[in-house]
Amino acid sequence: MEVKVSPHIGDSDTKHLHWLSSQIGPRVVDKVVVYSGKYAYRRCDGVAVNSLSPLGP
Numbered sequence: 001m002e003v004k005v006s007p008h009i010g011d012s013d014t015k016h017l018h019w020l021s022s023q024i025g026p027r028v029v030d031k032v033v034v035y036s037g038k039y040a041y042r043r044c045d046g047v048a049v050n051s052l053s054p055l056g057p
Contacts, residue, residue, distance in 0.1 A: 003052075007037040014047045 004013055017031040031047045040050045 001032045001034065004033055004035045006035060009033055009035050009037070009043070009049050011045075014043065014045065017047060018045070 021028045033049050034052055036052050038051055042048050
C-alpha cells in the first residue's frame with residue numbers, strides 16, 4: 001500500500017508497487033494506492049486506487 005497526497009494517480013505513482021510485487025511474487029495479495037482524490041477505482045494494471053475521504057477534496 002502507498003499513500004499519496006496528490007488528487008491524481010499516474011504510472012509513476014504505482015511503479016514501486018509493481019517493483020515490490022516483482023520482488024515478492026505470489027505472496028502479494030493486492031496493490032493499493034490511497035490518495036486525496038474523489039473516487040475509488042481499479043486501474044487497468046490492477047492497482048486499486050482508494051480515496052482518503054469518501055467526500056473527496
